[in-house]
Amino acid sequence: MAAPANRTGAGPGAAVVIDSVGKTFRRGGRRTVALAGASLRVRAGELVCLLGPSGCGKSTLLRIIAGALPADEGTVTVGGRPVSGPSPDRGMLFQTPMLFPWLSTRNNIMFGPKAQRAARLHERDDPELDTETAALLDRVGLAGFGDAFPHELSGGMKHRAAFARALASRPSLLLMDEPFGALDAITRERMHEFLLDIWDQHRTTIIFVTHDIEEAILLGDRVAVMGGSPPGIGEIIDIPLGRPRDALDVDTELFLNARRRIRALLQQTQLRS
Ligand SMILES: Nc1ncnc2c1ncn2[C@@H]1O[C@H](COP(=O)(O)OP(=O)(O)O)[C@@H](O)[C@H]1O
Numbered sequence: 001m002a003a004p005a006n007r008t009g010a011g012p013g014a015a016v017v018i019d020s021v022g023k024t025f026r027r028g029g030r031r032t033v034a035l036a037g038a039s040l041r042v043r044a045g046e047l048v049c050l051l052g053p054s055g056c057g058k059s060t061l062l063r064i065i066a067g068a069l070p071a072d073e074g075t076v077t078v079g080g081r082p083v084s085g086p087s088p089d090r091g092m093l094f095q096t097p098m099l100f101p102w103l104s105t106r107n108n109i110m111f112g113p114k115a116q117r118a119a120r121l122h123e124r125d126d127p128e129l130d131t132e133t134a135a136l137l138d139r140v141g142l143a144g145f146g147d148a149f150p151h152e153l154s155g156g157m158k159h160r161a162a163f164a165r166a167l168a169s170r171p172s173l174l175l176m177d178e179p180f181g182a183l184d185a186i187t188r189e190r191m192h193e194f195l196l197d198i199w200d201q202h203r204t205t206i207i208f209v210t211h212d213i214e215e216a217i218l219l220g221d222r223v224a225v226m227g228g229s230p231p232g233i234g235e236i237i238d239i240p241l242g243r244p245r246d247a248l249d250v251d252t253e254l255f256l257n258a259r260r261r262i263r264a265l266l267q268q269t270q271l272r273s
């Protein structure tokens, strides 16, 4: 029997199968092979990082998984179903937190579920949704900020609000595209702890894109190293660090070994491209 959906967040995570995915962009007379033969199987509830230099097709792959961009070749299935377009079951988080500036934090979080329910029920008041939204605000440490507007929130708070908004639709898969890249080091460290804590409770499957080796090792169960020419997914490294993890893990022998290995792999793919 499937586990019940958590009231303050996602349902159980979905497995993802990426099979021989390719994408070529054509603009003017120019062809750019953004991705070729990318394959990866992500287990239900797993946190996998896609790591590679700028331009190696990370965002392209994430958009294909999200259903925001069609692949030219290959297939993606999420929870056994082929991806053919966007779905509220797949939440996406970007480097710039996507919040509607004209809505309060609370109404930003409610936006997705409200739209879903309105389509189903045509009802306006929804005390259950109010309770769930209050629980989510509390969960992301914004209990006192439900009425605040995005411009009144700090960088880290905006990220947590966007996170709550993504979780409000109870996705079985979260796709994160370099979400903390623009944050200062201390806020970033806090967001890592926050992300791992949320993931530990909900076990939503997460695919996390980054170009930062340390971030990939600190977060991931596995790290898929991307690059090469044409760009694709190369080796997939198991990260043997235990959980829970925190910033102190970067000084451990296991961490340093993983970093050495991944550095060498990235250098090899650079040499081949
Ligand atoms: N819409 C587009 N039109 C043309 N080229 C694109 C488009 N999107 C991405 N590309 C190209 O595809 C390649 C991969 O881009 P991207 O997936 O954004 O890489 P990454 O996220 O790893 O930095 C790059 O060379 C980029 O310029």
Ligand SMILES: [Mg+2]
Binding pocket: 058, 059, 060, 177
């Ligand atoms: Mg990108």
